[in-house]
Amino acid sequence: MASPPPIPVVPGNRSGARGREPPDPPHPSKQLPELIRKKRDGSHLSEADIRDFVHAVVDGSAQGAQIGAMLMAIRLQGMDLEETALLTQALAMSGQKLEWPEAWQQQLVDKHSTGGVGDKVSLVLAPALAACGCKVPMISGRSLGHTGGTLDKLESVPGFNVIQSPEQMKLLLEQVGCCIVGQSEKLVPADGILYAARDVTATVDSLPLITASILSKKAVEGLSALVVDVKFGEAALFPDPKQARELARTLVGVGAGLGLRVAAALTAMDNPLGRSVGHSLEVEEALLCLDGAGPPDLRDLVTRLGGALLWLSGQVEAQSQGAARVARALDDGSARGRFQLMLAAQGVDPALAQALCSGSPARRRQLLPCAREQEELRAPADGTVERIRALPLALVLREIGAGRSRAGEPLRLGVGAELLVDVGQRLQRGTPWLRVHRDGAALSSAQRRALQRALVLSDRAPFTAPSPLEELILPTSVQP
Numbered sequence: 001m002a003s004p005p006p007i008p009v010v011p012g013n014r015s016g017a018r019g020r021e022p023p024d025p026p027h028p029s030k031q032l033p034e035l036i037r038k039k040r041d042g043s044h045l046s047e048a049d050i051r052d053f054v055h056a057v058v059d060g061s062a063q064g065a066q067i068g069a070m071l072m073a074i075r076l077q078g079m080d081l082e083e084t085a086l087l088t089q090a091l092a093m094s095g096q097k098l099e100w101p102e103a104w105q106q107q108l109v110d111k112h113s114t115g116g117v118g119d120k121v122s123l124v125l126a127p128a129l130a131a132c133g134c135k136v137p138m139i140s141g142r143s144l145g146h147t148g149g150t151l152d153k154l155e156s157v158p159g160f161n162v163i164q165s166p167e168q169m170k171l172l173l174e175q176v177g178c179c180i181v182g183q184s185e186k187l188v189p190a191d192g193i194l195y196a197a198r199d200v201t202a203t204v205d206s207l208p209l210i211t212a213s214i215l216s217k218k219a220v221e222g223l224s225a226l227v228v229d230v231k232f233g234e235a236a237l238f239p240d241p242k243q244a245r246e247l248a249r250t251l252v253g254v255g256a257g258l259g260l261r262v263a264a265a266l267t268a269m270d271n272p273l274g275r276s277v278g279h280s281l282e283v284e285e286a287l288l289c290l291d292g293a294g295p296p297d298l299r300d301l302v303t304r305l306g307g308a309l310l311w312l313s314g315q316v317e318a319q320s321q322g323a324a325r326v327a328r329a330l331d332d333g334s335a336r337g338r339f340q341l342m343l344a345a346q347g348v349d350p351a352l353a354q355a356l357c358s359g360s361p362a363r364r365r366q367l368l369p370c371a372r373e374q375e376e377l378r379a380p381a382d383g384t385v386e387r388i389r390a391l392p393l394a395l396v397l398r399e400i401g402a403g404r405s406r407a408g409e410p411l412r413l414g415v416g417a418e419l420l421v422d423v424g425q426r427l428q429r430g431t432p433w434l435r436v437h438r439d440g441a442a443l444s445s446a447q448r449r450a451l452q453r454a455l456v457l458s459d460r461a462p463f464t465a466p467s468p469l470e471e472l473i474l475p476t477s478v479q480p
């Protein structure tokens, strides 16, 4: 594999670059109907149009209905790459840009996912990359709909604080090499407002809006390289692989236009990733992966995404070399050491962080939030596990408290499920295949039926499940 192209230096998009210009004065919201009409009728929005819209969103002059109308116009009419890049920039400029020492330039990397079930990759990858010498200023999201969120998973560790100022993030990167934090009023506030509005206006699944939302948060991080994990399959935002590939290409293309080196991984989200779904159960599984063990699909994704990032940022000669380096960090305990440091530096009692990281799986379970009851489901027939459908599983778990239907809803952090079998495995009728961790009443018969439908059996011979990573789309050219 050839070395990646030299890293472009884009003014205002790098460590040491000057801060953003002071914002222009607020614009009156009476202009907004014109802008909305323009997009509604399929015209191209200019840089000034997009900037005016984003200003109005942030300064509060845009009414909720106007924001919703513009989002729907964009959802229905789309945006070309230029408009999407302009929207990304306008969102990024709505808050503070993170400033890092010049010496970190090449080491700054990050990963983002479009949302999955059982996806705990960030929990493992951020400390593993830190152990490989990277700086990872990860701004993550919360659980929403049937998909899980990294911030909520981390908050199942008592004391973990996702609210960190830009100054604290810098300290975390100096001392630990990684941090995982939430978006705040200082960081890309326009995306926070638009994301919440998208959620209640059926405009989440818009290619330009997703692209601008993800890349604006990454543009302020001043990265050398970014990999976006774009999910496809039944439980993904875009189930159709063609649409997911289009999103992946848009992310790579718009990223390149902004001087960001972005790769997009297309990964299958039909089965949950790993064997655990649910907040504290996923932290336990992330710790297993950090022990150098855990499910092979999780380790495979962590090492391959990490390998791609080390290669893209020019730190290794080939992706396979990067993957081997990440695998070493998992096997020699250095990644777990970084995770322990990150927990303690982000508010967890150091004794608890140590006990979690060095304890046995049984001890870890005692230290994390635990559901009150467990209930097992058994295979209804003999057969080979063809699929374990992530979507019905996640929908039932959401009903019993492991997910949210609306932003801000409280979560039951110990609620979730453990898969007791693997895809490709031969089962006999009556074999326990799923252990549900629940707080409330027993599962209803409708919930049990829905869960049993998640187990898809066939007459095939046993097989080894393929890697979830189907394709890595790399930037072909970078236009600073």
Ligand code: IUR
Binding pocket: 113, 114, 115, 141, 204, 209, 210, 211, 213, 214, 217, 237
């Ligand atoms: N993650 C984001 O940061 N923004 C989005 O719109 C989606 C995932 I979907």
